[in-house]
Amino acid sequence: MEEVGVTRGRATAEMVAKRANVSRVAVSRAFNPHTSLKQEKRDLILRIAQELNYTPDRAARALVSGRSHLVGIIVPDVCSHWESQEIDALTTALQGEGFATLLFKTRTDYSMDEKLLAYMRGFNPDSVIAFVENVKPAILARFLGRAVPIYVHYPDVQVEREVEKGPLHDRLNVLQRAGLEQAVALLQGYGAQQIAYVSGVRKSLANQAREQMLRTVMVERGLPPPIIAPSDYSYDMAYSATLDLFRVGKGADAIFAANDVGAFGVLDALRHELGLRVPEDVKVVGFDDIAQSHWKSYNLTTVKFDLQERVRALVRLILRRLNNPDAPALEETLQTRLVVRGTVG
Amino acid sequence: MEEVGVTRGRATAEMVAKRANVSRVAVSRAFNPHTSLKQEKRDLILRIAQELNYTPDRAARALVSGRSHLVGIIVPDVCSHWESQEIDALTTALQGEGFATLLFKTRTDYSMDEKLLAYMRGFNPDSVIAFVENVKPAILARFLGRAVPIYVHYPDVQVEREVEKGPLHDRLNVLQRAGLEQAVALLQGYGAQQIAYVSGVRKSLANQAREQMLRTVMVERGLPPPIIAPSDYSYDMAYSATLDLFRVGKGADAIFAANDVGAFGVLDALRHELGLRVPEDVKVVGFDDIAQSHWKSYNLTTVKFDLQERVRALVRLILRRLNNPDAPALEETLQTRLVVRGTVG
């Protein structure tokens, strides 16, 4: 046949080569910078490739190079406000670097079983970002093979890699202290005496760290330790935890929620079920500063860390580790700060 | 070397074969049902595979079979409540069928350029789900090759495939009429005279369809056509559109928002900036019934369609089309209904 055919609906390097009167190797080189190829020829090939809508097949490329350019993201619930915003930012950043994000869902109880890991491994992601806690790095390493750095979400980001000399450990620290101190100072300034903490998932390390840091800051400033109202980061649990706090317990004059969504539950319980006014009767502070926090119904005062900056740092760490698996461990640090809105004072 | 080595941190079919004293082909067969292999041998291979943490490499598999088992999702903003809930449900459903979802972000103006399509094609998705409108099926077909059915999100789902006899067309219809009629009837029952429509993105086909259907239903029931308050589905735009409606325009005694998030903006503008009471002064109805709609601060009356059911139907269509590309076009239909909460009556 005269006409150059189309295989599986997509052009191959072979076809581009034939049309440009060059070898298939030249086509490959045209798409890989830092390879030796006469500029004129490279231009010709790229032009013809464009005409044929050709781009190299990443499956084939992955097979030979061992790099899939896929980053797996494990998340219990895509809809969680904070997670969805981080997924969004991560996808943007990774897309800019030539990667694509592969989404996997695990059960909503913050657990992750070996079935999912085996399933995911089949797709051969270069890296895995787990928005889940209780997975030991060692297990991830066993299931995901060598080329896959690991990121454990809470409480501090960790890009890990098992090496012969022991686990390697890049860290991205989020310093909660600064933001918490500002929050407590503000509450104290408005005369708050008894502060309650509506928690995240109790066994979550991130929650424990936050709770611990809050207690430290409060005690340092001469306040009694916080009353703990057990919750799980969700709106509904925070709502009922708040009801318990005031109906079963003795209430509080300020509430610190482990996250913004929880703070929304707190606010709605106070205003719409307990008949209390915020901030007059009770003051409320959240943590995260998600997009909804500025909505007028909530207008939440909250501890913020810059999500964009955090994602950029994270992607930096991942890429560095991918390109240089045995480089020494790195550490980056992010600050937090208080964003003052209408739920305090 | 005596010990069976490990290539790139992952076991290969070759290693499993060697350890089980079978050929590599047998290993391949063990992982593919409906292939001829003695049961006893199959069990042995699977057991050894498990010991070695082996699963077939999907990149290699994709290369030979032409099936990547990847489904691309194009979305302008992962954080949009409605979209994130659909992504979540889709990921769950697809994961159950052996697929993984590949996430791509486009610009937030509901557009999608050829660069993104070319980029995405490199990953060779079996199917593409576009949460974006203004992309002609023909363009998608040109950029994504034959093996990739296409799903255009709004206003009705379409699984498309270019065949020689012209474009094939599976459809998933969401019948807005039922829900809208219930909503209008309810508003009318409470004496609403002048209903405004806070729109979605004006040029969005979905928005136009919704606006059109609302007008039809209202006129049929003897009401004047809705006042159009132009918006774009977002909280912020709905907020300011509502302000304009009452400050520049003549107001309304009921507002229908194109989506729930928009309805939140409407509610906050009415209550927190215009000093109006809902539902006493103005009644509000949304569309979607996202998870946040039952939160006490909003407690939104809204038109719902069953997202789970919709996703199941969609995945059914996609899988059917993947397994049988030339089957005749199919059509499925979903109903909508009103969920009554606190913003009406």
Add this chain to the structure above:
DNA sequence: ACGGCGATTGAAATCGTGTTCAATCTTGCA
């Protein structure tokens, strides 16, 4: 004109799997 050196080029091997096809092994039945 000639030798030499670096820049270009393409043939061949490789990555890990699925698929075809002919050879071999089982099984059932006369």
Add this chain to the structure above:
DNA sequence: TGCAAGATTGAACACGATTTCAATCGCCGT
């Protein structure tokens, strides 16, 4: 026991790229 049909098996090829390596080209100085 013998034979045909069917089940099981493995060698060889294909998939679409990258990488290695040896061959060729172009250019320079003498």
